[in-house]
Amino acid sequence: MSKALLTGKEYATLTEISGPLLFIERTSGIAFGEVVKVRTPDGEERSGQVLEVGEDMAVVQVFEGTSGLDVSKTTVRFTGETLRFPVSVDILGRIFDGSGKPVDGGPEIIPEDELDIHGAAINPYSRAFPSEFIQTGVSSIDGMNTLVRGQKLPLFSGSGLPHNLVAAQIARQAKVLGKEEEFAVVFAAMGITSDEARFFKEDFEKRGAIDKVVMFFNLADDPAIERLITPRLALTASEYLAFQNDMHILVILTDMTNYAEALREISAAREEVPGRRGYPGYMYTDLATIYERAGRIHGKKGTITQMPILTMPHDDITHPVPDLTGYITEGQIYLERALYMKGIYPPINVLPSLSRLMNEGIGRGKTREDHRQVADQLYYAYAEGRSLRELVAVIGEEALTERDRRYLQFADRYEREFVNQGVYENRDIEKTLDIGWDLLAALPEGELKRIDPQNIKKYHPKYRGKVEA
């Protein structure tokens, strides 16, 4: 809420600079959370936000960093405004920096509205439960961990794994079956390299989709603190496009680990009591204010689906960033180094992956009636096969029973035929399920305990009289 009363009050009473924080004294009437403009001794203007305010002091975090600031010549102007992003449908096709300024050389946006970048929480009662199947064309997602509209489903990856390729492939191929609707991608980069940023930009350009993309780039050499606002700008743009302009938005946020680092930096500068591994105790809540800005709303046509990407430090899923993310998001897609080393693309290990909203989006009339059961059976068989692999490593393959050997083979074929696919290979759901059946057909029929007899009769290659492969 803007209060024009004290707008533009300027102070030269900076007393301390600590990391990204400024401490200003002898202030009065400063609002908590308001935006400040900091003028450096060189006359450059930077923006920041009030983090804490007392009767005669204020603590301000500067988004563009504090280098070059001093306590004598630097001035701070309090604007009385909260952080806002100017929106209009013209943002489609545009590229912004991490604090929302156009960097593509195009004209300034003539705003239709200026929205608070922190948004407002969606009333849980107003939410519509996500249930529309999104076909990504990637078997290990569509078949095993189905994405639905309005879901937040992150990619848990590690450094050096092809998460960017996977994300770009999903952005390229994602569609809702049987519908032609306004679809757009909002892309927010936090601390990624310019190579990675170029990769995404070129991928969107190559397929002529650049006018359906809004990009926000905070690159590795941009100020770290700016990363705290980049995803919020992207989500503000998304909410505007989805809930005021009826569009279906896929938001890609990468890399959330860099975001968390920025959060830790601010927390350390404020000398807060640290939680696990030095991350602030409120990181769960803070991440939730980002991830929860996905969903569907009763009475609104548009939707927001989120696909955040994060790299797990040392591939450790119990690290606070993936851990807290997993507690908030509706599942996760887990990329595994061992699969990648084997040459499997996408290297998705389905066992620790999960889509919590899958059940709502699949089945008769949505994908196929046998979908759930085939997925369960594939899971079971692959889990069995992988645990036998470990056994074989200890006792050798000779000691296995015939049944066990079949499961072992199943696991290998599953990785090579079901998971593995081309970067430009777009499999429809029928195809995905049929590959699944083809693999299951190699197991004794009595082992298919998770599939109803009717479905076995209907879809088992043995009864359908065709065996693909």
Added chain:
Amino acid sequence: MNGVGKIIRISGPVVIAKDMHGAQMYELVKVGEEKLFGETIGIESDKATIQVYEETSGMRPGETVERTGKPLSVELGPGIVGQIYDGIQRPLTSIQELVGPFFQRGVTIPAIDRKKKWEFTPADVKVGDRVAEGDVLGTVPETPLVTHKVMVPPGLRGRVKSLAKEGAYTVEEDIATLETEEGLVGLQMAQFWPVRRARPYKTKLPSTTPLLTGQRIIDTFFPMAKGGQGSIPGGFGTGKTVMLHQLAQWADSNIIVYVGCGERGNEMAEVLERFPKLEDPRTGKPLMTRTILIANTSNMPIAAREASIYTGITIGEYFRDMGYDVALMADSTSRWAEALREISGRLEEMPGEEGYPAYLASRLSEFYERAGRVQVLGSTPRIGSISVVGAVSPPGADFSEPVTQNTLRIIKVFWGLDKALAERRHFPAINWLTSYSLYYDSLEEWYSKKLGLDWSSLRGEALSLLQQEEELQEIVRLVGPDALSESQRVILEGAKMIREDFLMQSAYHPIDSYCSIEKCYYMLKVILKFYERMKAAAERGVLIKEILALPVVEEIARLKLVPVDQAEKVCKETEAKMVEQFENLYASGGRGTA
């Protein structure tokens, strides 16, 4: 007139105000120009520290803080059941009508509809009668499943001066007047109670009845008692929320209070979408008509999250006082503890373990102690209960963290969720080796009476098979399956049958989702009989492979899909077929090569 203070400092949800002489701890205050609700959580001379239940950005030092002189309270009366509230009992339905799908600040809406009229029927009380706290003055049919009892509030006694006739009244109209020592007191259907104070009762009673949940592994192995305290810790993706939803759906209580505390918005949307369509298996009425939802999702203000579990349990206690069995699910207590930690951090308190405040343990035990089976207030004896089940979300699925550990010291039922089981899609992923229920001994009598004297031995045998399997698996992991004898393999097969055909239960299958305790009994009996026969046959030299090829094996695997009312018949038929097929096996000379 209550005093007015002035804000001197703002840091997120924590505000410090001066000129607050006479402020009380946990007093409700209205903060700033927008009059946002807050609560006093610390006092130092004339300065009060306040946690604010809404977003504070835009607030300035110098704005006012109004005191109300009252603690944070919930409003109790007809109209609560079937509602969805935020952490401080504001109805989310009305908020949507008022401001649309996105929250705005400073919305004040009464928890109970003021205009709606309820059909009040006076109880057997006459003018001139002496009544005291807890006595029922009349009843209101609140929903098809809940008859609301209008009671004399705690702490009040007197002679009935007037009592409303049968008819329709709003919650604010007087339905009775009492002549008390302090003079005349008008009683309405709505009453208030401070959330941080447990509602009084006469005596606590031991728990002797199970809270049946329709979940085989719980009802059979690790039962919850009515009035009990349980906890369900598990890493993400292990199925905590699905399990709590299952309990909320199928638990045999009169009232369900479901507190979504710092969790996902879509989960509440799911409950709101599914529950109205589901029927109570015992009465056939929609489940939503016995359910109260408290939703303070992860992106809603953190101070209100801290208050939400108290709001939930106070509402639960109110229905307990009517003599009902109430079950409260809190998902998740870890998020509540994190709210506590965040506020504690802002107060710059000395941190305890992992940054949690030193009072974490005492707050947790205070909360869980509000569960119990009790003799409630009132001249005519009534018994009510509240069972509490809290989900715990340990970081990195590491159960050694403070919230899990402090919870385990209090609760008596532990359902430990296992990531390895979840990854194999064995749901519910409750680990049968680490979970426990300390109530089983006091519930055993109930089970024996209900199901027969052989229940305990069946249960014991099944648990011991699972235990033996674990030991044998250890051997297999070291030296391979070849090292096992035939009789040991029989144990593995028997245990596998219990795991896959009994313990695994699909929450999404229309029939399998709910399993009556009788069906559990019949199923377990058939499976263990099969195991006995398999053991005997193997001893006679029949190959295990041949035994497992019997058609009855498949039938046993599908018993879980048999409707509850046919379970007895089908299980007995299966048993007869089993006897026959084993006989045939012997007759056909299936003695293997031995």
